[in-house]
Amino acid sequence: MPRAVRFDQYGGLEVLKVVEVERPIPGPGKVLVRVKAAGINPGEASIRKGLFAERWPSTFPSGQGSDLAGVVEEVGPGVTNVAVGDEVIGFTNERSSQAELVVVEAGNLVPRPANVSWEQAGALFVAGTTAYAAVRSVALDAGDTVVVSGAAGGVGSLAVQLARNVDARVIGLAGSANHKWLTEHGVIPIAYGDGVEERIRAACGGKVDAFIDTFGSGYVELALKLGVAKSRIDTIIDFAAAAKFGVKTEGNHEAANAEILAQLAGLLSAGRLEIPIAKVYAMDDVREAYRELEQRHTRGKIVLEP
Numbered sequence: 032m033p034r035a036v037r038f039d040q041y042g043g044l045e046v047l048k049v050v051e052v053e054r055p056i057p058g059p060g061k062v063l064v065r066v067k068a069a070g071i072n073p074g075e076a077s078i079r080k081g082l083f084a085e086r087w088p089s090t091f092p093s094g095q096g097s098d099l100a101g102v103v104e105e106v107g108p109g110v111t112n113v114a115v116g117d118e119v120i121g122f123t124n125e126r127s128s129q130a131e132l133v134v135v136e137a138g139n140l141v142p143r144p145a146n147v148s149w150e151q152a153g154a155l156f157v158a159g160t161t162a163y164a165a166v167r168s169v170a171l172d173a174g175d176t177v178v179v180s181g182a183a184g185g186v187g188s189l190a191v192q193l194a195r196n197v198d199a200r201v202i203g204l205a206g207s208a209n210h211k212w213l214t215e216h217g218v219i220p221i222a223y224g225d226g227v228e229e230r231i232r233a234a235c236g237g238k239v240d241a242f243i244d245t246f247g248s249g250y251v252e253l254a255l256k257l258g259v260a261k262s263r264i265d266t267i268i269d270f271a272a273a274a275k276f277g278v279k280t281e282g283n284h285e286a287a288n289a290e291i292l293a294q295l296a297g298l299l300s301a302g303r304l305e306i307p308i309a310k311v312y313a314m315d316d317v318r319e320a321y322r323e324l325e326q327r328h329t330r331g332k333i334v335l336e337p
């Protein structure tokens with residue numbers, strides 16, 4: 032029997048387990064994918080802890096995960112865009128990608144370019160589409176200066192590259208261990224913490240045009256202090272500050288489709304985007320994978336391999 036990540040109640044890492052499940056059957060318009068890699072995301076930890084129980088409740092037993100890359104194992108009736116054996120990148124909205132076999136809507140799959148590693152392919156969806164939406168929302172032009180908080184995290188590491196691709200000047204807030212990576216990717220690294228406002232003012236050449244916040248805890252207020260227009264501030268995490276100050280909250284929801292996923296896969300294939308892979312864990316070590324992620328110091332993405 033195939034194996035999958037499950038949890039039966041809200042809780043800490045200890046509720047996560049890997050169990051044998053019935054082999055899923057792809058219905059009309061659906062595809063069974065044998066998963067090679069599945070990225071993990073902080074939002075999944077919040078769901079598992081019950082922090083979103085009001086807004087997005089879990090039903091138990093719950094699976095976990097949206098991101099995936101793998102090989103088509105079986106297609107359901109009416110599927111024409113993929114065939115058995117195709118290598119694909121995709122996503123599911125059913126919280127089920129962390130599994131050996133997963134059923135996915137055919138329309139949520141795009142081809143995996145041969146030169147994109149399984150790990151990068153499997154980590155692309157949530158972070159990639161979120162970074163895409165965030166960068167699009169602040170409407171960058173060549174020469175604009177944009178600050179990104181959490182600049183080397185899963186979303187931030189992609190957002191800074193997408194911003195550089197339109198020739199924006201990018202200031203990335205990150206811990207010192209990530210400054211070299213940021214510099215190598217054309218980003219001006221700045222340490223967060225006391226004095227960050229002065230450091231940004233010193234580095235920005237007179238003005239900050241846009242701000243992308245992927246960390247929360249006061250960065251929306253900092254962006255306003257720096258004089259950034261509300262229409263050019265996007266936070267993917269601080270919804271209370273967004274409601275209070277009227278800034279944007281565009282993220283995964285605004286770009287979660289196959290067309291944008293294919294565009295991002297194309298950028299990876301062309302070498303215009305790179306997903307740093309912090310670590311690859313066997314699916315059996317799912318607790319350890321989330322333990323690391325929940326420290327909130329990942330560079331790029333952590334990936335599970337079934």
Ligand SMILES: NC(=O)c1ccc[n+]([C@@H]2O[C@H](COP(=O)([O-])OP(=O)(O)OC[C@H]3O[C@@H](n4cnc5c(N)ncnc54)[C@H](OP(=O)(O)O)[C@@H]3O)[C@@H](O)[C@H]2O)c1
Nearest residue numbers: 073074161181183184185186205206223246267282283328
């Ligand atoms: N709204 C949406 O659609 C959406 C989608 C995806 C994610 N999210 C949310 O967005 C957040 C980021 O996701 P992610 O996947 O990028 O997380 P992640 O990979 O865990 O990245 C966390 C980053 O935060 C940085 N960081 C830690 N302390 C910081 C501080 N005081 N100031 C600035 N940065 C700090 C870390 O940088 P250093 O290692 O350099 O310290 C790390 O790179 C999560 O809360 C997630 O739930 C929202």
